[in-house]
Amino acid sequence: MNHSYEVVDVFTSQPLRGNPVAVVLDAQDLSSETMQTIARWTNLSETTFVLPPTDMQADYRLRIFTPRSELPFAGHPTLGSAHAILKDGRIAPRHPGRLIQQCNVGLVEVTVDERDSGRELSFRLPPARIKTLNPDEVFELERIVGCRVDTLHAPATVDVGPVWVIAYLADATTVLDLRPDLAALAAFERRAGVTGLTVFGRHEQGGTAIEVRTFAPSCGVDEDPVCGSGNGSVAAYQWAQHILPPGGCEYLATQGRRVGRDGQVKVRVDGQGHVRIGGACVSCVEGVLAV
Numbered sequence: 022m023n024h025s026y027e028v029v030d031v032f033t034s035q036p037l038r039g040n041p042v043a044v045v046l047d048a049q050d051l052s053s054e055t056m057q058t059i060a061r062w063t064n065l066s067e068t069t070f071v072l073p074p075t076d077m078q079a080d081y082r083l084r085i086f087t088p089r090s091e092l093p094f095a096g097h098p099t100l101g102s103a104h105a106i107l108k109d110g111r112i113a114p115r116h117p118g119r120l121i122q123q124c125n126v127g128l129v130e131v132t133v134d135e136r137d138s139g140r141e142l143s144f145r146l147p148p149a150r151i152k153t154l155n156p157d158e159v160f161e162l163e164r165i166v167g168c169r170v171d172t173l174h175a176p177a178t179v180d181v182g183p184v185w186v187i188a189y190l191a192d193a194t195t196v197l198d199l200r201p202d203l204a205a206l207a208a209f210e211r212r213a214g215v216t217g218l219t220v221f222g223r224h225e226q227g228g229t230a231i232e233v234r235t236f237a238p239s240c241g242v243d244e245d246p247v248c249g250s251g252n253g254s255v256a257a258y259q260w261a262q263h264i265l266p267p268g269g270c271e272y273l274a275t276q277g278r279r280v281g282r283d284g285q286v287k288v289r290v291d292g293q294g295h296v297r298i299g300g301a302c303v304s305c306v307e308g309v310l311a312v
Contacts, residue, residue, distance in 0.1 A: 025310075033303065051312065069098045070084045076123045082122075151177050184214070233255060286298060
């Protein structure tokens with residue numbers, strides 16, 4: 022059977038510079054096993070499947086798969102799938118400028134901002150549950166990444182559906198130079214029951230606030246080019262650690278340069294600590310998936 026299919030590059034307005042997500046737009050007849058097989062075949066960090074909602078408040082339902090497993094939520098697949106849905110025209114938002122996505126973490130609001138420069142999408146991060154790593158885990162993490170982490174702001178797990186270990190490094194250069202032991206990291210992820218590791222460090226100058234990198238080898242993704250939920254977890258972590266201004270702020274994060282990309286992630290945190298993650302999207306592949 023044929024299924025409409027797109028590959029959308031997320032967190033970029035230039036094709037091939039962001040993080041691609043494969044989107045299957047009419048997936049009602051596909052089993053979970055077939056979805057996982059397709060995700061393994063596309064071999065992208067995530068592949069999504071658009072379905073009719075079962076919650077009357079939602080505009081659509083989304084299932085999200087890595088090459089090895091299903092995720093309850095993920096950031097760049099949320100934005101890329103919304104872009105494909107709007108472009109395809111199959112689903113009209115019931116509320117101007119807003120889509121409601123149903124996924125395994127619950128309902129996620131996606132804001133649609135039409136600008137002269139193009140459409141920008143953003144999502145509100147699900148509530149974050151944060152737990153500090155114990156000293157033994159921090160010691161093991163430092164051995165895996167090969168450098169010291171900021172222990173004044175101790176590494177923590179941030180659960181927003183996917184569960185990221187978040188670590189604050191000395192600066193952006195340290196982040197870019199990182200060469201983690203991926204086999205050891207995968208074992209650590211499995212033992213800790215986490216999705217992966219996201220690290221960040223500050224830029225000393227320029228228009229970008231922080232550099233971010235995300236690793237999830239236990240999910241079959243050695244390095245995620247540009248990670249929405251990872252960036253959202255970094256923002257939630259910074260808020261909880263009182264690194265961000267108490268009244269909230271907006272900043273730009275960059276990610277992907279070590280894998281040949283140039284992702285631009287717009288982050289907004291309000292005075293209550295609510296996080297929004299946004300950016301541009303562009304379709305790179307349109308066609309039919311014959312399964």
